[in-house]
Amino acid sequence: MFKSDSLTLDSKKIKDFINxxxxxxxxxSRNNFLKKLGEKKFNIKEEYKYTPLKQSLEKKFSLEFKIDxxxxxNIEKKILPYIVNDNSVYQIxxxxxxxxxxxxxxxxxxSFKNFEELDKKEKKILHQYFGENDDxxxxxxxxxxxxxxxxxxxxxxxxxxxxxxxxIINNFYTSERNIFSSQLRNFIFMEKNSKLSICELDxxxxxxxxxxxxxxxxxxxxxxxxxxxxxxxxxxxxxFNSTNIxxxxxxxxxxxxxxxxxxxxxNNLNISLIDESCYCNMYGIYxxxxxxxxxxxxxxxxxxxxxISNEHYKxxxxxxxxxxxNGKIFVRKExxxxxxxxxxxxxxxxxxxxxxxxxxxxxWADDVKCSHGCTTGQLDENAxxxxxxxxxxxxxxxSILINAFFDEIIQKINQNIIKDKVHKILSSKIExxxxxx
Amino acid sequence: MLSIKKLKVSxxxxxxxxxxxxxxxxxxxxxxxxxxxxxxxxxxxxIAGNDNYKIESxxxxxxxxxxxxxxxxxxxxxxIFLAFQYPVExxxxxxxxxxxxxxxxxxxxxxxxxxxxVGFLNTMKKKMNLVKxxxxxxxxxxxEGFSGGEKKRNEIFQMAMLExxxxxxxxxxxxxxxxxxxxxxxxxxxxxxxxxSTIVVTHYQRLLDYIIPDYVHVLIDGKIVKSGNKDLALELxxxxxxxx
Numbered sequence: 270m271f272k273s274d275s276l277t278l279d280s281k282k283i284k285d286f287i288n289x290x291x292x293x294x295x296x297x298s299r300n301n302f303l304k305k306l307g308e309k310k311f312n313i314k315e316e317y318k319y320t321p322l323k324q325s326l327e328k329k330f331s332l333e334f335k336i337d338x339x340x341x342x343n344i345e346k347k348i349l350p351y352i353v354n355d356n357s358v359y360q361i362x363x364x365x366x367x368x369x370x371x372x373x374x375x376x377x378x379x380s381f382k383n384f385e386e387l388d389k390k391e392k393k394i395l396h397q398y399f400g401e402n403d404d405x406x407x408x409x410x411x412x413x414x415x416x417x418x419x420x421x422x423x424x425x426x427x428x429x430x431x432x433x434x435x436x437i438i439n440n441f442y443t444s445e446r447n448i449f450s451s452q453l454r455n456f457i458f459m460e461k462n463s464k465l466s467i468c469e470l471d472x473x474x475x476x477x478x479x480x481x482x483x484x485x486x487x488x489x490x491x492x493x494x495x496x497x498x499x500x501x502x503x504x505x506x507x508x509f510n511s512t513n514i515x516x517x518x519x520x521x522x523x524x525x526x527x528x529x530x531x532x533x534x535x536n537n538l539n540i541s542l543i544d545e546s547c548y549c550n551m552y553g554i555y556x557x558x559x560x561x562x563x564x565x566x567x568x569x570x571x572x573x574x575x576x577i578s579n580e581h582y583k584x585x586x587x588x589x590x591x592x593x594x595n596g597k598i599f600v601r602k603e604x605x606x607x608x609x610x611x612x613x614x615x616x617x618x619x620x621x622x623x624x625x626x627x628x629x630x631x632x633w634a635d636d637v638k639c640s641h642g643c644t645t646g647q648l649d650e651n652a653x654x655x656x657x658x659x660x661x662x663x664x665x666x667x668s669i670l671i672n673a674f675f676d677e678i679i680q681k682i683n684q685n686i687i688k689d690k691v692h693k694i695l696s697s698k699i700e701x702x703x704x705x706x
Numbered sequence: 707m708l709s710i711k712k713l714k715v716s717x718x719x720x721x722x723x724x725x726x727x728x729x730x731x732x733x734x735x736x737x738x739x740x741x742x743x744x745x746x747x748x749x750x751x752x753i754a755g756n757d758n759y760k761i762e763s764x765x766x767x768x769x770x771x772x773x774x775x776x777x778x779x780x781x782x783x784x785x786i787f788l789a790f791q792y793p794v795e796x797x798x799x800x801x802x803x804x805x806x807x808x809x810x811x812x813x814x815x816x817x818x819x820x821x822x823x824v825g826f827l828n829t830m831k832k833k834m835n836l837v838k839x840x841x842x843x844x845x846x847x848x849x850e851g852f853s854g855g856e857k858k859r860n861e862i863f864q865m866a867m868l869e870x871x872x873x874x875x876x877x878x879x880x881x882x883x884x885x886x887x888x889x890x891x892x893x894x895x896x897x898x899x900x901x902x903s904t905i906v907v908t909h910y911q912r913l914l915d916y917i918i919p920d921y922v923h924v925l926i927d928g929k930i931v932k933s934g935n936k937d938l939a940l941e942l943x944x945x946x947x948x949x950x
Contacts, residue, residue, distance in 0.1 A: 650758070655794040655848075657778035658754050658787075659808035659864065660815070666779075669807075673798025673847075 283416060294392075295384070298400045302415030311409040317535075319593045319625040320564045325507050325533040329477050330448050344443070347474050348372060351439050358686055359436045365443055366420025366453040376432060380425035384456075387423055394425060394458055402485040403513045404539050410509040411537070414483045418454035424467070426492070428460040435466035435495070435684045442473045442480045442506070451480035459492040459520075468497035468687050473504040477532075481509040488520035490544075496522065497687055498536070500563075501529040501694050511537040518544035525682060526582075528555040528563040529694050538567040542576040542604075552678050553582035554691075556671075556698045557590035557622070558705065568597035571604035571634075580611040583678055585671060586622035587702050593625045598639060600632040607634060611641040616648060616674060618702060668699045707732050707903050708753070708872055713764035715745075715752050722748045724928035725764065730872070733900040737914055737939060738907045740925035741947045746907045747791060749925070750876040753905075754788035755781045768872070782808075783815035785871030789861035789878050791907075796848040801860065802830070804848055805867050812868055833866035837893040854881035862893045873897075874905045879913040891916030911943035924950060 287303065290296040313322070344364065352372055353360060361381065362372040368383055375381045380391055387395060405412035426432060444450035451473075459465060471480065488494055500508065508531055514522050526536055540549050555563045569578040584592045594613045615624045628641040648670050656666035675695060682688040708730040715723040722745045730736055740746050752759050753766060755778035765772050773781055796804075810820040821829065834841065837859045849857050858878055865873050875894065879887055894904065894917055906917055914922070914936060922938040923930045924947070931950055932938065 649794070649796075651794045652796050654756055654758075654778060655790065655796070656804070656808075658782055658790075659804070659868065660779050660782035660811040661804075661808055662779045662811075663777065665807070669799055669804075670796070673796060676798040 287416065292384075294396045294399075299416050301400065302405060302412050305405055305412045306409070306416060309406060309412070311407070311412070313409060316408065316566070317564075319591070320533070320535060320562065325562075326448075329507065330446050330479050344441075344474065348439075348441060351472065353437070355686065358434050359432075361436060361438045363420070363422070363438065363440050363453075365451055366422065366440070368422070376434075376436070379427070379430065379432060380423060381436070382423050384421035384423055391423060391425060395423060395456060398458065398487055399456060399485070402487065402515050402541075403483050404511055404537055408511060408537055410481055410535070411483050411511045414452050414454060414481045414509070414511070417449055418452045418483070419450065420453055422453065422455040424455070424457040424465075426457075426459045426463040426465050429462045430460070431464040432466070435468055435687065437468045437686075438470070440469060440471050440480075440482070442471070442478045443475055444478060445475035446477045446479070448479045451478060453480070453482045455482070455484040457484065457486040457494070459486075459488050459494060461490045461492060463489075463492045465493075466495040466497075466684055468499065468684070470499045471502055471506070471508060473502050473506045476504045478504060478506045479508075480506060483511045484513065486512070486514040486522075488514065488516045488522060490517050491519045493521040494523070495525075495683065497525045497527070497682075497684075499527045499529075499687075499690065499694070500531050500534055501527075502531045505532040507531075507533045509535050512539070514540045514549070516540065516542050516544070516547040516549065519546050520544075521548045523550045523681075523683075524552065525678075526553040526565060527691055527694075528553075528557070528565075529698055530557075531561055531563065533562045535564045536566065538565070540567075540569045540578070541572065542570060542578065543572050545573045545575045547576040549576075549578050550681070551578070551580040551582075552681055553584075554675055554678050554695075555582070555584040555586075555592055556675070556695060557585070557592060558587040558698070558701060560589050562591040562593075564593035564595075566593075566595045568599070569609065570599045570601070571607045571609060572601050573603055574605045574607065576604065577608040578610070581678060582613045583615070583675055584613075584624065585616045585618060585674065585702075586624060587618040587705060589619075589621045591623045594643070595627045595629065596641070597629040598631070598641070600630075600634050600637050600639065602633040604634045605636045607637040607639070609637070609639045613643040614674075615643070615645040616671075617645065618648070619705075664703045667703060671699050671702070707769060709765075709767040710753075711765050711767075713752070713766065714762040715748060715759050716762055717748070717759050721762070722759070722928055723752070726925075726928065726930060728923070728930065730903050730905065732903060733898075734921065735898070735904045735906065735917065735919045737919035737922045737936075738905060738925055739909070739911075739922060739939060739942060742909075744925045745928045746925055747876055750788055750791075750874045750905070750907050753781075753872075753874055754778055754786060779811070782868075782870075783812050787865050787868055787870030787873045789858075789865055789873065789875045791876040791878075791880060793849045793852075793857040793861055795850045795852075797850050799848050801844045801846060801848050805830075805844075805864060808864075809867055829867065833863060836866050836896055837862045838889050839863045855883065855886040858882055858886065858890055859893075862890050866893065866897055869897075869902075871902050872905070873902070874907065876907045877909065878906070879908055879910065887913065888916060911939045914939045926950060
């Protein structure tokens with residue numbers, strides 16, 4: 270049924286799996302994705318040009334279809350250190366996508382549930398939009414996720430609702446070397462004038478975990494979303510992520526993607542500005558070492574006029590690490606007076622680290638302002654000497670410069686608790702860089 | 707204070723300094739003059755410890771200690787300061803934080819307590835006055851978007867803050883208009899004591915009207931070919947370098 274140069278799956282077992290879906294709508298949806306998988310010609314060669322799928326998948330994972338039932342013992346003990354006792358955040362803990370209520374403090378006024386817990390109205394929303402707003406037409410792993418997702422998170426923010434504190438979701442994954450256990454599908458629906466900050470942190474509790482996380486987000490008029498992703502997994506995870514945002518008139522999205530650790534990470538971020546006067550900021554930091562591979566594929570689609578998109582990704586690579594940045598900007602014919610900016614800056618610290626960066630602009634409108642730029646270089650030796658000549662030792666100078674490099678992105682984080690967290694991870698990252706030199 | 711003996715220095719296998727000798731005692735001001743490409747800036751960088759340059763032979767001693775293999779920060783802590791000809795812009799690093807970090811490193815080295823925020827601000831205010839540098843400028847990233855004159859004033863301001871024993875001014879006059887030149891020179895003069903010394907590297911005699919040197923050395927093709935007092939600078943101004 271589904272074949273790429275890296276994956277061949279057993280169609281009978283997958284059909285058996287789909288038949289176990291009890292919700293008729295979702296069953297149909299899974300079958301639709303399955304159809305896509307069979308019919309679409311996915312351009313894997315191009316879309317995963319710099320990401321060695323074969324190596325990542327074939328060697329490490331069992332393609333035998335099975336759902337892990339054995340949740341490792343003493344899970345609680347492993348989760349506890351991640352729980353923050355802080356009144357200024359809402360914390361949600363999920364285990365392979367299932368919300369663990371006893372560790373979660375869900376704000377009472379909003380709908381935040383697993384799919385199987387939805388009431389009638391919530392179901393109606395889900396059924397109206399689900400599965401229509403992802404990138405499964407072009408990305409084979411998003412399509413695969415559409416068939417095989419095992420758990421879903423549903424977040425619904427009602428009209429005029431302002432969620433006062435950020436929601437921090439810690440996703441824990443338990444399976445080892447199995448492609449089918451940790452596939453999640455999230456759905457966020459924000460009604461008019463609502464406001465939400467959300468932060469997802471992925472953490473594998475077993476080594477060599479495979480996880481896939483597809484999120485569909487709909488922002489209605491004048492709603493505003495901050496969406497953070499922090500990837501700092503030390504357990505050699507392979508992770509496919511796809512975040513898809515559809516924005517209506519005057520809505521604002523601020524996305525932040527921070528990748529610090531992980532064996533192979535692919536992040537698709539697709540933003541579709543379907544109405545006039547939308548605004549989106551896309552920020553990213555990747556700070557890598559060892560053999561980490563992080564691939565950020567972003568796209569922003571200006572469909573109507575007067576919208577602004579602003580994208581800035583920055584990366585540092587050390588050791589044998591590999592970075593990929595691919596940024597697409599589409600400006601459709603109707604999208605006059607578009608402002609679209611993109612920039613990607615990279616610093617390479619070692620001889621074996623690598624970055625492949627590619628801007629891709631397709632503009633059909635004639636009255637637009639678009640710019641893009643990418644740079645790749647090393648730390649500025651003259652700046653290091655300048656700092657040293659004032660009594661600052663070389664390690665401190667390097668750390669000052671790396672912090673300064675990322676500072677303009679970090680300053681954009683409008684949630685202090687997240688800013689602190691990112692700062693902390695970055696500091697320990699810089700320390701590891703200095704130890705490697 | 708500083709003693710340079712038979713110093714040979716190369717960069718990318720090109721010999722730039724070809725056996726240079728220089729002695730500087732406490733409280734002295736030495737001017738190094740010379741045509742383009744004679745090695746003036748190389749000398750300044752090498753004393754500060756820039757490792758792009760390779761010391762082939764000879765020695766640099768500072769207060770009797772051979773510092774050939776000392777890193778730039780070790781030299782800075784011992785009291786060597788280089789005012790750069792082209793100060794580097796470092797976006798994202800606030801000037802004030804940078805100077806505070808530097809100052810406290812140097813104080814720590816000298817077994818002094820680090821300055822607290824209040825102590826630091828008080829010191830800063832005094833020294834700001836000296837070079838007429840604006841507080842706003844110091845809250846910005848290091849040299850980012852500074853004009854040529856502002857960058858040079860920032861160098862002298864750092865020198866005032868760090869109170870080095872030996873200051874090397876590398877073409878501090880280049881790119882300065884006459885008013886800025888006066889302000890910068892005035893700052894340097896006020897920082898002079900009987901203990902600290904200054905090396906002024908310059909193309910032109912003009913700066914030496916404001917910072918009066920005790921000695922003038924002419925550097926040509928990697929060697930000091932003539933030394934004298936301040937009158938030598940005037941003579942050079944009239945005759946050029948060819949007569950040497």
